[in-house]
Amino acid sequence: MLAEIKGLNEECGVFAIWGHEKAAEMTYYGLHALQHRGQEGAGIVTSDGEALHLHKGNGLINEVFQQAEFSRLTGHAAVGHVRYATQGGGGYENVQPLVFRSQRNSMALAHNGNLVNAYALKSQLEAQGSILQTTSDTEVIAHLIKRNGYMDMDQAIASALSMVKGAYAITILTEDKLYVALDPRGLRPLSIGMLGGAYVVASETCAFDLIGASYIREVRPGELLMIDDTGITSKEFSSPMKRTLCSMEYVYFSRPDSDLDGLNVHASRKTMGKQLAMEAPVEADVVTGVPDSSISAAIGFSEATGIPYELGLIKNRYVGRTFIQPSQELREQGVKMKLSAVRGIVEGKRVVMVDDSIVRGTTSKRIVRLLKEAGATEVHVRIASPPIENPCYYGIDTSTKGELIASNHSIEEMCELIGADSLSFLTTEGLEDAIVKDKDSMEHGICQACFTGNYPTEIYPDTVLPAYKE
Incomplete structure (x- = not known):
């Protein structure tokens, strides 16, 4: 794609896998399939059940990773990310996945989208004593999760997600579980598949094809998936809303061999x-x-x-x-x-x-x-x-x-x-x-805000990051 010269860029792509002995390698190949979604940075975090292992850097996926790196990325689970910087700007510290370590448990976050109330939440968190280490809006989610430390991790993530507004397809990896969530409007694409007995998650289905995984379904808007060695469970963290998948995913961003909302992009x-x-x-x-x-x-x-x-x-x-x-x-x-x-x-x-x-x-x-x-x-x-x-x-x-x-x-x-x-x-x-198969369905709809000015979520003009101000 001509992202560099067309002047239109989407934030990133996410990939995750649970239950595969070659989790890092599968994530590497999955990110290759998603390289068109971001060329400024890439990273992979793996879990071996006891600790999280990170490697990330600026550049294309094959520039960031060399064969020798995979000996350190041990484990049966991984999350990966390719990045194009919109909010937060460039810099190594903003390359995802972002890893946060604590005494109780650690977590790695990979996020596609943008939080429209991130600036307000950052101000709130800083007033309460949080010290932010990056300029990425993704870090806000981690602080909101840890602020709910008295809850178990499932509840803390659901509570944090209920506080953020905007677009997010997110994967969160801890030592013993993989979490997957999509914003209540389903503005970003996110699908789940299977590779043998392993669960696979990706921004686009073309990543499944590259590694030989089979497509199961899309993650539903407002859904939080929890994946561990016992299987997969699902819960709603938000009331159902009509889906408004970004229309530019069909127009420009997604690869022609991907499927979105049951429709092939090329078709x-x-x-x-x-x-x-x-x-x-x-x-x-x-x-x-x-x-x-x-x-x-x-x-x-x-x-x-x-x-x-x-x-x-x-x-x-x-x-x-x-x-x-x-x-x-x-x-x-x-x-x-x-x-x-x-x-x-x-x-x-x-x-x-x-x-x-x-x-x-x-x-x-x-x-x-x-x-x-x-x-x-x-x-x-x-x-x-x-x-x-x-x-x-x-x-x-x-x-x-x-x-x-x-x-x-x-x-x-x-x-x-x-x-x-x-x-x-x-x-x-x-x-x-x-694009839309059934205009009256709650499950099918598109966001055309860039064309019409009708935004599917509330916009906070006084509290969005300065980059978005006129």
Whole structure:
């Protein structure tokens, strides 16, 4: 995926396993399958029943782990994490899993999502004497759990989770148990599977496929799972609410071979493309998608219109992420190193360029220019999601309206700014039709807050972390 140049990043991916003699190795492979969800840091914590063993670091999973590390990561249980920093920023101390040691028991936390009341809770905890060691909102959960130390661990975790607000898919490993929980709205994906007699948990089902595990079901919103040597038990820590799974998981973040809420991501993206073709048809000679997350929607658009699909854009898979520099001046060169237009396909043609989203508009402008420099006579941009007009507070790094092009410009203005011959977006109704199986069901629903401004949870504008303030 082009996370580095598209300017849209999701916070992280989690993986956990219980009851496998090669727990660390299985977690390593599981994290490889989830690498697209975070490339800034990775870590694994194992439990041998008596102690927790940690190895983590900044970088990609194969950079952080060498073969020699696994001799120290002993045990039958593990939690792992790949990270993209949104709240809390970078730094080794914020790389997860976070480990907290105490006399009674230790615990390791791996978290995907964002707590919208973390700043208020941190202030509260500090006033009560807590000394926070990281700037990550995940640490808040650990302090809330230990503050309830008079309870048993099951009760303490359930009590802590009832106090935090926002999006979280979380795994907690102690010496003798694995805990798995999903926020009451189910904003983040989290599934459970089996590998022989071992239980496996992952942000996406593609991790199960890589290690040969079988899918059982998704973790339900507001559910806390407790896994130990006696098996698995479940309890609700929150009253049932209608699920609002992040729509951008379907649009962009998840791998095409993953299943979300019973729907294959590739199939859902094709349906989005077909819906987009019905809503915004155009006369053209060729359809191409921006690799990789937009290819499925481009195929759907092609099938619906009869316009041939071609590889008009090629991604260079051998350019390291270190080539993508943060300065505005160097990003354009970064796009050219990541993407190439195929002159033999687009020259002299009217091209439909299908992309999954437009965030700031700078990347779309550069790709349109690439196609026209390669000889395309017209470039019609079709976006397989609605305009992103509102910040996300649940773990995606769009923190203010000022950085969102659709929040400050009309579609006509955006079209002119990116240099396209026409520009159209999928409607919110079309996106919902493509994704939601049963709109009246409590179990099926999506969050479209970044498109509509209708947030599924209460937002605390005066107490969210400063990074989210206008």
